[in-house]
Amino acid sequence: MTETLLRGRLLSFRDVPQGADDTDSYLYIEDGGVLMRDGVIVASGDFGQIHAQAALSTAVVDHRPNLILPGFIDTHIHFPQAQVIASWGAKLLDWLNTYTFPMEAEFSDASHAKRIASLFYDELVKHGTTTAVAFCSVHPESVDAYFDEAEKRNMRMIGGKVMMDRNAPDGLLDTPQTGYDQSLSLIEKWHGQGRALYAISPRFAITSTPEQLEMSQALIEAYPDCYIQTHLSENRDEIDFTLSLYPEASDYLNVYERYGLLGPRSLFGHSIYLNERERAAMAETGSVAVFCPTSNLFLGSGLYDKATFDGAGVRTAIATDVGGGTNYSMLRTLDEGYKVLQLSNQALDPLMSFYWITLGNARALQLDDKIGTLDAGTEADIVVLNCRSSSAMALRAERVTTLREELFLLQTLGDDRSIVETYVSGTPQLGAALVTTGLAP
Ligand code: GUN
Numbered sequence: 001m002t003e004t005l006l007r008g009r010l011l012s013f014r015d016v017p018q019g020a021d022d023t024d025s026y027l028y029i030e031d032g033g034v035l036m037r038d039g040v041i042v043a044s045g046d047f048g049q050i051h052a053q054a055a056l057s058t059a060v061v062d063h064r065p066n067l068i069l070p071g072f073i074d075t076h077i078h079f080p081q082a083q084v085i086a087s088w089g090a091k092l093l094d095w096l097n098t099y100t101f102p103m104e105a106e107f108s109d110a111s112h113a114k115r116i117a118s119l120f121y122d123e124l125v126k127h128g129t130t131t132a133v134a135f136c137s138v139h140p141e142s143v144d145a146y147f148d149e150a151e152k153r154n155m156r157m158i159g160g161k162v163m164m165d166r167n168a169p170d171g172l173l174d175t176p177q178t179g180y181d182q183s184l185s186l187i188e189k190w191h192g193q194g195r196a197l198y199a200i201s202p203r204f205a206i207t208s209t210p211e212q213l214e215m216s217q218a219l220i221e222a223y224p225d226c227y228i229q230t231h232l233s234e235n236r237d238e239i240d241f242t243l244s245l246y247p248e249a250s251d252y253l254n255v256y257e258r259y260g261l262l263g264p265r266s267l268f269g270h271s272i273y274l275n276e277r278e279r280a281a282m283a284e285t286g287s288v289a290v291f292c293p294t295s296n297l298f299l300g301s302g303l304y305d306k307a308t309f310d311g312a313g314v315r316t317a318i319a320t321d322v323g324g325g326t327n328y329s330m331l332r333t334l335d336e337g338y339k340v341l342q343l344s345n346q347a348l349d350p351l352m353s354f355y356w357i358t359l360g361n362a363r364a365l366q367l368d369d370k371i372g373t374l375d376a377g378t379e380a381d382i383v384v385l386n387c388r389s390s391s392a393m394a395l396r397a398e399r400v401t402t403l404r405e406e407l408f409l410l411q412t413l414g415d416d417r418s419i420v421e422t423y424v425s426g427t428p429q430l431g432a433a434l435v436t437t438g439l440a441p
C-alpha cells in the first residue's frame with residue numbers, strides 16, 4: 001500500500017457555477033488535505049481531519065500556498081499533430097492538405113508513432129492535463145502507440161483510429177471494410193483495458209464516404225459504450241464541400257444524424273456554424289459541442305457561441321485541438337476562449353472556466369464518477385497550480401484578494417510554468433523538488 005497526503009489549498013467543483021457569488025457550486029478549503037492510496041483519492045477535506053485518518057508512515061507533500069485541483073481534461077486533440085502545431089498561414093482545408101496529412105502519413109511507422117506518443121504524453125502532463133480525447137492517425141500502429149503509452153503511465157485516456165476513405169492521400173486512406181475491421185479489433189484490444197476507453201473516429205464527412213459512415217454506425221451499435229468523435233461545421237468552405245458530397249442532408253449535422261452518430265457520448269469538435277435545428281437535434285440526443293478556441297482563432301475558422309448552446313440545452317466541452325490549436329495548456333485555452341466569448345458579450349466567469357476544464361469536461365465524457373473532482377473514491381489525477389509562476393504574475397498577484405481573481409490571473413497569464421506538479425493515478429509526473437515528510441513527529 002502506498003499512501004500520500006497532499007497539503008494545500010483545495011478547489012473542487014460540485015456543479016455548474018451559476019454566477020460569481022455561487023459558493024455552493026464548489027468546495028474550497030484554505031488548509032486542505034488530499035489522501036491518495038493506490039491511485040485513488042481515499043479522503044479529502046480539512047487538513048487536520050484528513051491527517052488524523054492517515055497512517056503514521058504516510059508521506060506528506062506540502063504544496064502550500066499553491067492550489068490543488070483535479071487534473072485538467074482535454075476533450076479534443078490530435079496526437080499525430082505534435083509536429084504540425086505552429087504551421088503557418090492556411091485555413092482548414094489547405095492546412096489539412098499542406099501540413100497535416102503529410103505528417104500523419106508518417107505514423108504508418110510504428111517506431112515513429114511510439115516516439116511521438118511518449119513525447120506527446122510528456123507535454124500533456126507538463127501542462128497539467130491528465131485525461132485527453134485524441135484522434136490517432138488512420139494507422140492501427142498509432143493507436144497501439146497511444147494506448148501503450150497511456151498504460152505505462154496509468155493514465156485515463158480516450159482515443160481512436162481516424163477513419164478516412166476519400167479526399168486524402170493514398171497513404172492515409174482506409175476503406176469502409178478495413179476501417180471497420182481495424183476499429184473493431186482496436187476496440188476489442190483497448191476499450192476498458194486498464195483506464196483506456198475507445199472513441200470511434202470518422203474524421204469528418206469530407207473524408208468519409210456514406211459507406212464508411214454506415215460502418216461507423218455499425219460499430220457504435222455493436223459497442224454503445226464507446227465514444228464517437230468527429231468534426232462539425234468548423235469552416236465555411238468545409239460546410240459547402242460537405243453539403244455537395246451529401247446533397248440529401250438538410251444541414252451538416254444531418255449527415256451524421258442520418259447514420260445514427262448522435263448521442264450522449266458523441267463529441268462534435270468546433271460546432272461553430274450551427275442552425276437552430278442542429279442545436280435542437282444536439283440537445284435532444286445529448287450530443288456534445290466541443291469549443292476549440294485556440295484552433296478556431298489560429299485557423300481563422302470562426303467564433304463558437306456558448307450562449308446559444310446553453311440556451312438550447314446543448315452539452316458543451318472545451319479543448320485544445322492541438323495541432324490546429326496552438327497550445328497544450330488548458331489555461332491558455334481558457335484565455336483564448338474568454339476572448340472569443342468577449343466578442344459576443346459572453347464574458348466567461350473564472351469559476352465557470354475552471355469548472356469547465358475539470359468537472360464540466362468530465363461530465364461531457366460521462367466520467368464524473370471517476371475524474372474531474374477531488375471527491376473520495378475518484379481517481380487520483382490532480383494538478384497543483386502556482387499563480388506566481390512568472391514575474392508578471394507575481395506582480396499582479398500582489399493585488400489579488402479573492403479566489404475568482406486568482407483563477408482569472410491563472411487563466412489569463414498562466415501556462416505550463418504554472419503547473420507545479422501533476423499527479424496521475426497518485427504518482428507525481430514532474431518530479432518537482434518538494435519537502436516530503438512522514439507524519440510521525
Ligand atoms: N477537420 C478534419 N480534420 C481536422 C483536423 O485534423 N483538425 C481540425 N482542426 N479540423 C479538422
Ligand code: ZN
Pocket residue numbers: 076077078231269321324
Ligand atoms: Zn480536431
